[in-house]
Amino acid sequence: MNVNQCPTPKKRAYDSRDAAHARAVVSDRKLNPYRCQCGKWHLTMRDTAAPTVQEDALELLAAMTDEQFDNCVTAELHGSATPETAAALRTPDMAPRWGAVLKRRLATMQAELALKKGVDDLATKQWRASMVRRMGFIHGRQIEVNSIMKAALHQAQTSEQQLRTRAANAAKRRLVGAHFAEYREYVTEELARRGLQFDDRTEEVEGLHDQERRARDGRPST
Incomplete structure (x- = not known):
């Protein structure tokens, strides 16, 4: 018997715990997924929690x-x-x-x-x-x-990637807040190229106004 051979080959095999769990929840019996030595997942009536x-x-x-x-x-x-x-x-x-x-x-x-x-x-x-x-x-x-x-x-x-993303977003907000007038000019130009107008009422711009005020007051961005 190979160490990778399934000891219960007659049991249905699933590629992941989620796949096995999806089958278990529609069963009339209480079944629990477990990982076999063969690398696949099976279902059992035993408590595997x-x-x-x-x-x-x-x-x-x-x-x-x-x-x-x-x-x-x-x-x-x-x-x-x-x-x-x-x-x-x-x-x-x-x-x-x-x-x-x-x-x-x-x-x-x-x-x-x-x-x-x-x-x-x-x-x-x-x-x-x-x-x-x-x-x-x-x-x-x-x-x-x-x-x-x-x-x-x-x-x-x-977790590290999330922290890096948050840091990058915070730096972007600080940069735009510190140079809001220039940012608004660039956005206005890009919108004009697309036949649109700058809209002060958008949620993003309102948030950037807040960043501008924070930069002007010398307060850190959130």
Whole structure:
């Protein structure tokens, strides 16, 4: 079994959580979306809502030694971690460390498999099948880690872009406010070229009048 192979191939697969959720809301049953190790989304009747992340759980994980953190990762893989710990692992702060442990764990397992390559007795075959299943679980967690980190990066980039846009708009308002007469002359000329007249009643111009007054009074623009 390949680590990317779906363990539930008979279930309908969706490309995104939104697509799976859209199907769930029109179902007669209460269904919840979850991401599979194959990378697709399925629906299940199990409750997949993530527990609330508590600050003390985050602080506890952050203060752990590598050995203690590894043990938490193992417990999560086995389903024996507390809901608080499982939720804390799935935060942008913990995801990189969680991902690093999973990567080392997967590399170790791949090395162990390589050592027994070509050994085909029954016990080894059973052990190999078990290892591949465990690797599938780890790969599924790696997909989660990548998704968390990608979302965090997108949010950071979006926040920065919003700040840059606001700064640029504020600078433009200040510039126009400080040179309103010249701005009005340019706008009047451009409107005239298009057969239009300057309209003092427009909302934009009223706002620029305010910028002009602020510049004249020495007050900062909002």
